[in-house]
Amino acid sequence: MEFTREIKAVFGDNKGRFPFCNCLIIDDEIKAVIDTGGGDPLHSRGFDPDLVILSHYHPDHIRDAASFNRPVYCHPADIPPVEKEEILLDYTSFRELGDTRARMVLEFLRYRPLPVTGSFADGDVLNFGRVQLRVLHTPGHSPGHCCFYAEREGVLFSADVDLTSFGPWYGHNSCELDAFEESIKRIMSLQPAVVISGHNDPVRGGEVQAALQAYLEKIAERDRLLLDFLERPATLEEMTDQKFIYGKHPEPAFLYRHFEKKMLKKHLDRLFTRGQVQVGGKAYRRLEKRQKFFYGGQD
Ligand SMILES: [Zn+2]
Numbered sequence: 001m002e003f004t005r006e007i008k009a010v011f012g013d014n015k016g017r018f019p020f021c022n023c024l025i026i027d028d029e030i031k032a033v034i035d036t037g038g039g040d041p042l043h044s045r046g047f048d049p050d051l052v053i054l055s056h057y058h059p060d061h062i063r064d065a066a067s068f069n070r071p072v073y074c075h076p077a078d079i080p081p082v083e084k085e086e087i088l089l090d091y092t093s094f095r096e097l098g099d100t101r102a103r104m105v106l107e108f109l110r111y112r113p114l115p116v117t118g119s120f121a122d123g124d125v126l127n128f129g130r131v132q133l134r135v136l137h138t139p140g141h142s143p144g145h146c147c148f149y150a151e152r153e154g155v156l157f158s159a160d161v162d163l164t165s166f167g168p169w170y171g172h173n174s175c176e177l178d179a180f181e182e183s184i185k186r187i188m189s190l191q192p193a194v195v196i197s198g199h200n201d202p203v204r205g206g207e208v209q210a211a212l213q214a215y216l217e218k219i220a221e222r223d224r225l226l227l228d229f230l231e232r233p234a235t236l237e238e239m240t241d242q243k244f245i246y247g248k249h250p251e252p253a254f255l256y257r258h259f260e261k262k263m264l265k266k267h268l269d270r271l272f273t274r275g276q277v278q279v280g281g282k283a284y285r286r287l288e289k290r291q292k293f294f295y296g297g298q299d
Contacts, residue, residue, distance in 0.1 A: 001202070003155050006131045009196045013039030019060045019109050021198045024148070024157045025049075029129030034148060034157055035198065037063035053126075054116075055159030056145040057081040057091065059109035061198065071117035075137060078144030079116045081174075088113070091142075091174040093262060097254070105255055120146070133157075138187065140180025141170065147187065154193030161187060162197040163211045167218025170266055171259030177219065177266045184216045226267055227276060233283035239264050 001009045006028040012020035021037040025047055034053040036042065037060045051071045054062050057078035065072055074082055081088035088111065089095035094102040120126065122137035126148070133148040141160045148157045160169065161184060168180050187195075188209060195203045195211070203211045225244045240261045243249060249256035268284055271277040278287045 003194060003196070003202075004131075004150075004153050006128070007150060007153065007155055009202065010038045010042045010045065011201075012037060012041055016199050018199065020063070021061050022196065022200075024196060026128045026131050026133070028131045030127075032126075032128060033068065035061040035159065036065040036068065037061045039063075043067070051117075053148070054078070054082065055147070055157070055198065056142040057088070058142060058160070059088075059106070059111040061159070062114070063110050066112055066114045072114060073118050073120060074116050075121070075135075075144030075146050076119045077139070078142055079119065082116055083113055085111070085113050091172060093171075093173040093258070097258060101254060104252070108252065108255075122146075136186065136190075138183035140176050140178075140183045141168070142172070143174055143176075145183070149190065149192065156187065156190065156192035156195050157197075158187060158195050159198045161215070162199040163195060163203055163215050164197075164200045167215060167222075169259075169263075171262040173262070175262075175266065177270055181216060181219060184212060188212045188216075222263075223267055223271065226264065226271065227286050230277055230284055230286040233280070233285040235282045236261060236265060236268065236284070239268075239284075 008025040016022035023038040024034040054074040081091040136147040
């Protein structure tokens with residue numbers, strides 16, 4: 001799909017859904033591809049970029065990057081897990097699945113570590129000829145997650161600020177809930193005309209702000225679901241059984257259950273810090289503000 005003569009989106013296999021992604025092609029004096037997990041729709045074009053840009057380190061976005069045999073660029077914070085499997089296992093938390101399952105997941109995602117040639121920073125302008133892309137460092141989904149903004153054209157490639165109805169995803173150790181919210185707000189403040197994301201259809205015009213707002217609110221909605229459930233004490237395992245976030249866990253179910261648990265834990269940690277839940281043994285429980293006032297935080 002062409003947005004301008006030089007800016008084109010490639011919608012990946014499986015409609016760009018995980019474990020594939022949508023990619024952006026800059027077909028200018030300097031040719032570039034941003035994210036390479038598009039599968040056949042990307043590779044069958046025979047596009048030969050001068051360089052490869054990665055929005056972040058996740059395997060569904062860097063899939064097949066080495067096949068272009070071109071210099072690879074990425075934000076510094078995400079370079080270590082692109083280059084080293086040992087670091088990826090920690091950043092993602094796949095190591096916690098145990099050796100056999102971790103290996104299975106890396107194969108499912110076709111993860112292949114690759115050397116990164118160079119990096120960019122927030123505010124940098126990448127000049128391809130006619131097209132200029134401003135780098136927006138938008139951490140939260142990953143430490144070095146970046147969006148790329150063609151300011152003149154109003155076209156934003158938002159990668160995994162993906163505006164899906166699922167909402168923001170933060171199921172790895174390296175994800176940060178507060179930072180994710182701030183990144184969404186930053187994108188809203190730019191008021192882009194078009195948002196092309198890593199896993200969804202493009203969003204345009206008046207729908208952009210509403211889509212970003214709905215996406216942001218998903219996080220608070222998950223907080224509320226958890227707090228309602230925690231009227232009674234529950235363990236993290238019991239909350240994971242409820243599938244608050246995914247609704248269902250497709251195959252490989254152990255992986256989606258793992259992601260669900262990781263995401264719930266990020267909410268619980270934040271609710272604990274805010275004094276909205278308390279922990280006793282393995283059980284969490286909602287803590288009412290008035291209880292805190294009258295009873296000094298005790299039950
Ligand atoms: Zn991602």
